Amino acid sequence: MRHGIQRIGVRLLMLVALCLLGGLLSASLVRFSPGYGVDERELDPRLSPATVEAIRNSHRLNSGLLSYYGHYLAGAVHGDFGSSEWLQRPISSLIKERLPVTGRSVLMGVLVAWVVALAISLATVFFRGYLLDISGTLVSGVLIALPAAVVAIFSVYLRTPVFLAIALVTFPKLFRYLRNLLAHAYAQPYILAAQARGIGQARILFHHVLPLAAPALFALLGVSLSMAFGAAIPIEALCDSPGVGQLAWQAALNRDLPLIMNLTLLVTIITVAANSFANVASERSL
Amino acid sequence: MSSRLKNLALIALLAFALPVRAQTGGELHFCLHGEPKTFNPVLVDDEPSENIRYLTGGVLIRLNRQTQALDPALATSWKVSRDRRTITFHLRKGIYFSDGTPFSSEDVAYTMRLLMDPETHSTTGDAFRSGEGAVQVRAPGPDIVVITFPAPIAGLERLFDQVAILSAHSPKKEMAVLGPFYVADYKAGSYVLLQKNQNYWKHDAQGHALPYIDSVRLDIQRNRDIELLRFRRGELQLINRLDAEQFDRLQQENPVVTKNAGTGLDAEELWFNQVPAAPLPEYKKAWFRTKGFRKAISMAINRADLCRIVYAGYAKPAYGPVSPSNQFWFNKSLEDPKYDPQAALRLLAQAGFRYENESLKDRAGNRVEFTVVTNSGNAAREKIATMIQQDLTQVGIKVNVVTLDFPSLIERITRTFDYDACILGLVNTDLDPNGQMNVWLSSSENHQWNPSQKAPATSWEAEIDKLMREQAAAATEKERKAKFDRVQQIAAEQQPFIYLINKDVLLAVSPSVIGAVPVVLNPPGFWNVETLRLGPAPELGVQK
Numbered sequence: 021m022r023h024g025i026q027r028i029g030v031r032l033l034m035l036v037a038l039c040l041l042g043g044l045l046s047a048s049l050v051r052f053s054p055g056y057g058v059d060e061r062e063l064d065p066r067l068s069p070a071t072v073e074a075i076r077n078s079h080r081l082n083s084g085l086l087s088y089y090g091h092y093l094a095g096a097v098h099g100d101f102g103s104s105e106w107l108q109r110p111i112s113s114l115i116k117e118r119l120p121v122t123g124r125s126v127l128m129g130v131l132v133a134w135v136v137a138l139a140i141s142l143a144t145v146f147f148r149g150y151l152l153d154i155s156g157t158l159v160s161g162v163l164i165a166l167p168a169a170v171v172a173i174f175s176v177y178l179r180t181p182v183f184l185a186i187a188l189v190t191f192p193k194l195f196r197y198l199r200n201l202l203a204h205a206y207a208q209p210y211i212l213a214a215q216a217r218g219i220g221q222a223r224i225l226f227h228h229v230l231p232l233a234a235p236a237l238f239a240l241l242g243v244s245l246s247m248a249f250g251a252a253i254p255i256e257a258l259c260d261s262p263g264v265g266q267l268a269w270q271a272a273l274n275r276d277l278p279l280i281m282n283l284t285l286l287v288t289i290i291t292v293a294a295n296s297f298a299n300v301a302s303e304r305s306l
Numbered sequence: 307m308s309s310r311l312k313n314l315a316l317i318a319l320l321a322f323a324l325p326v327r328a329q330t331g332g333e334l335h336f337c338l339h340g341e342p343k344t345f346n347p348v349l350v351d352d353e354p355s356e357n358i359r360y361l362t363g364g365v366l367i368r369l370n371r372q373t374q375a376l377d378p379a380l381a382t383s384w385k386v387s388r389d390r391r392t393i394t395f396h397l398r399k400g401i402y403f404s405d406g407t408p409f410s411s412e413d414v415a416y417t418m419r420l421l422m423d424p425e426t427h428s429t430t431g432d433a434f435r436s437g438e439g440a441v442q443v444r445a446p447g448p449d450i451v452v453i454t455f456p457a458p459i460a461g462l463e464r465l466f467d468q469v470a471i472l473s474a475h476s477p478k479k480e481m482a483v484l485g486p487f488y489v490a491d492y493k494a495g496s497y498v499l500l501q502k503n504q505n506y507w508k509h510d511a512q513g514h515a516l517p518y519i520d521s522v523r524l525d526i527q528r529n530r531d532i533e534l535l536r537f538r539r540g541e542l543q544l545i546n547r548l549d550a551e552q553f554d555r556l557q558q559e560n561p562v563v564t565k566n567a568g569t570g571l572d573a574e575e576l577w578f579n580q581v582p583a584a585p586l587p588e589y590k591k592a593w594f595r596t597k598g599f600r601k602a603i604s605m606a607i608n609r610a611d612l613c614r615i616v617y618a619g620y621a622k623p624a625y626g627p628v629s630p631s632n633q634f635w636f637n638k639s640l641e642d643p644k645y646d647p648q649a650a651l652r653l654l655a656q657a658g659f660r661y662e663n664e665s666l667k668d669r670a671g672n673r674v675e676f677t678v679v680t681n682s683g684n685a686a687r688e689k690i691a692t693m694i695q696q697d698l699t700q701v702g703i704k705v706n707v708v709t710l711d712f713p714s715l716i717e718r719i720t721r722t723f724d725y726d727a728c729i730l731g732l733v734n735t736d737l738d739p740n741g742q743m744n745v746w747l748s749s750s751e752n753h754q755w756n757p758s759q760k761a762p763a764t765s766w767e768a769e770i771d772k773l774m775r776e777q778a779a780a781a782t783e784k785e786r787k788a789k790f791d792r793v794q795q796i797a798a799e800q801q802p803f804i805y806l807i808n809k810d811v812l813l814a815v816s817p818s819v820i821g822a823v824p825v826v827l828n829p830p831g832f833w834n835v836e837t838l839r840l841g842p843a844p845e846l847g848v849q850k
Contacts, residue, residue, distance in 0.1 A: 055716065065742060261495075
C-alpha cells in the first residue's frame with residue numbers, strides 16, 4: 021500500500037515537472053522568436069509618442085524570461101494566471117469561455133472515431149473478408165496521409181461540424197491499431213478453442229477478447245484523446261471555431277507570451293493527464 | 307358598403323401594407339474580421355471595435371460618408387473660436403441613452419476628460435493632442451459644452467466623428483449608448499449581437515423611428531474565403547471588403563451583388579531604408595539617399611500593369627500621399643506617375659550609375675541589387691513585389707523578394723533597420739492631412755524611411771516639417787490646402803515613398819439589403835445602417 025502511494029507520489033511529481041518544463045520551453049520559443057515585443061499598433065500614425073511608448077512598456081514587462089516565469093508561477097499559485105497582451109483580458113476568463121467548446125468537439129470527435137474504428141475493425145475480424153480489410157486499410161491509409169489542416173479545409177467547404185473533422189483525423193490512427201489488436205486477440209489459441217466449442221460470438225468478444233485487450237485499449241483511449249486535442253488546434257483555427265485551438269493560433273501570431281504560456285501549459289497538462297490515465301489504467305487491469 | 311366591396315378594400319389594403327411591413331425589422335448579418343478588443347469607445351484602436359463603435363456610439367458631429375461633409379448629430383450646432391483652440395457645442399435636448407439614462411452636457415464633459423486623460427492612452431484622444439497642457443472642458447448649462455485645447459487644432463470639428471459619448475451616470479457604463487444599436491450579446495470568438503436602441507434620437511422624414519432594422523448579427527470570421535462562401539449561400543447579406551480576386555470571381559457569377567465604391571483612400575507603397583545607422587553597406591545607403599535613384603525606380607515600375615494583373619483592374623495608379631477620392635485635399639496639379647524604363651535609365655546615368663551587359667552598376671562598380679521585404683500572407687503585396695522584381699530587371703537591377711510575418715517585419719523596419727526596401731500599405735482613415743502628421747514629421751517614429759530624426763536630415767524634409775506645422779496652425783482651410791499641396795509636390799519630387807496604387811473599395815451586398823449606397827470611407831457598406839431596410843431575400847442565383 022505504502023509502496024503504491026509512493027509510486028503515485030513520484031509519478032505526480034514527474035508530471036508536474038514535465039508540465040513546468042513544457043511551459044518554460046514554449047515560453048522560450050515565443051520569447052526568442054523574431055518580432056517578439058513589437059506591436060502592429062506601432063505603425064498606426066494616429067498614435068502619439070506617449071501611447072506608443074506605453075504599448076512598448078507593456079511588452080517590456082515580460083521580456084526577461086526567467087523573471088517572467090518566476091512571476092507567473094508565483095501568480096498561478098494564487099490563482100492569477102495573468103492577462104493577455106493581445107486581448108487585454110484576464111487569461112482565466114478567456115480559457116473558461118473557450119475550453120468547453122474545444123472539450124465538446126474533442127470528446128465528440130474521439131467518440132465518433134472510436135465507434136467507427138471499432139465497428140470496422142470488428143467487421144474485418146469477424147467476416148475476414150479481404151475486400152472489407154483492403155478497403156478499410158485503403159481509406160485509413162489515405163486519411164492518415166491527410167494533414168489535419170487539409171481535413172479542416174474540407175470540413176469548411178462541406179460545412180461539417182468541427183468534431184467530425186477531429187474524428188476524421190483521429191480515426192485512421194485508431195483503426196490501424198485496433199484492427200491489429202483485435203486480430204491478434206482473435207488469433208489466440210484459447211479463442212480458437214472457444215470458437216471450436218461453439219461459444220457464442222458475443223460471449224467470446226465480451227468475456228475473452230475485450231478483457232485481454234483492455235489494457236491496450238485504455239492506453240489507446242488516452243493517446244487518442246491527446247491526439248484529438250492536438251488536431252483541434254489547426255482545425256479550430258481554420259474553421260473559426262471559438263475554442264482553445266483558435267485562441268492558441270491567434271496568440272502565437274500576436275506573440276502574446278502570457279497567453280501562449282498558459283495555453284501550452286494547458287495542452288501539456290491535458291496530454292500528460294491523458295497519457296498517465298492510459299498508463300495507470302493499463303497497469304491496474306494487468 | 308357591401309361585404310364584397312369591403313373584402314376587396316381589405317385585400318387592396320393588405321397588398322399595399324405588406325411590402326412596407328416586410329421592409330422594417332429583421333436582422334442584418336455580416337462579419338467582423340477579428341475579435342473586437344473592447345466595447346469601450348474611448349479605447350478603440352482596432353477595426354472590429356471601430357465598426358461596433360460606429361454602430362452603437364452616438365457622436366456630436368457625424369461625418370457624412372457620402373458627401374464628406376459634417377452633419378449635426380447629438381450637437382445641433384457648434385462653433386470653433388478664431389484661434390481654433392475652443393469649440394462650443396449646443397446639444398440636442400430630451401435624449402436618452404439605451405438604458406434610459408438622460409443625456410446632458412455632463413456626459414460630454416465626462417467623455418472628453420476620460421479621452422484626454424494621458425493614462426487612458428486613447429488613439430482617438432491622441433488625434434486631439436496638438437500641444438503640451440491640459441484640455442479644459444466646461445459645461446455652463448445642461449445643453450452647452452465648451453472645450454478648450456492647449457494649442458490650435460486644424461480640422462477640429464471633424465475629429466468629433468470618432469468620439470462616441472459615454473454616460474457619466476449610467477450603471478451600465480460603456481454599454482449604455484446613444485447610437486442606433488446596443489450590444490445585446492457577445493460570445494468571444496463567435497459573434498456580437500446588436501439590438502435596436504429604442505431610445506435612438508433620429509427619425510426619418512415621415513417621423514418613423516430609426517433604425518428600420520431590429521438587429522445586427524456580426525459573426526467573428528477571420529477567414530475571408532469562408533465569408534465569401536457563406537455570402538454565396540445567402541447566410542450573410544454584406545461583405546464590407548472583398549479583395550480583387552474574390553470580387554472578380556463573384557462578379558462573373560452574379561454581377562448584381564458586387565459593388566465597386568470607387569478608388570479608396572488606402573495606398574500601397576515602396577520605400578527605401580535611409581536610416582544612417584542601418585546595418586547596410588555604405589554604398590547601398592548612398593543609392594537609397596540619391597533622389598535620382600528613387601525617381602528612376604518609380605519610373606521603371608509599371609503601375610498600370612500592377613492594377614491590371616494584381617488587382618484585376620480594380621485599382622488606380624497612385625500619385626502621392628492623398629488618394630484622388632479625397633476630394634478636397636488631393637493635389638490635382640500633380641503629374642501622373644509615368645512608366646518609362648528608358649527615361650529611368652537616363653536618370654540613373656545622370657546619378658552616376660552605369661548600365662552594362664544588362665546589369666546596373668554604381669560608380670564604384672557595385673552591382674545594384676537589393677531585397678524588398680513585405681508581410682507574408684498578403685497575396686496582393688507578394689504579387690506586387692514579384693512584378694516590381696520583373697520591371698526592374700529592365701533597368702539592370704536585381705531585386706530579391708523576402709516575405710516575413712508581421713511582427714518580424716515590424717521589428718526590422720522599426721527596431722533593427724536591417725532591410726533595404728519595404729512594401730507596405732498605409733491605411734488612411736482620416737481625410738484630413740493632420741492624420742498623416744506622424745508620417746511626415748522627420749522627428750516622428752512613423753516617418754518610415756528615416757524615423758525619429760533629431761534634426762531633419764535633408765533640406766526637403768525640413769521644408770515638409772515646416773509646412774506640416776504651418777498647415778496645422780493656418781487660419782483657413784484654403785491656406786492649409788496650399789501648404790499641404792506643396793507637401794504633396796515635394797513628396798512627388800523626392801519619392802521618399804514610392805506610391806504604387808490606390809485600391810478600389812470592393813463590396814458584396816445582397817439584393818435583400820435595400821438602401822445600401824457603398825462609399826469609399828469606412829465603414830463602406832453600412833455607414834447608413836440606420837436607413838437600411840431588409841426586403842424579402844431573393845435567390846442569390848449563385849452556387850448554393
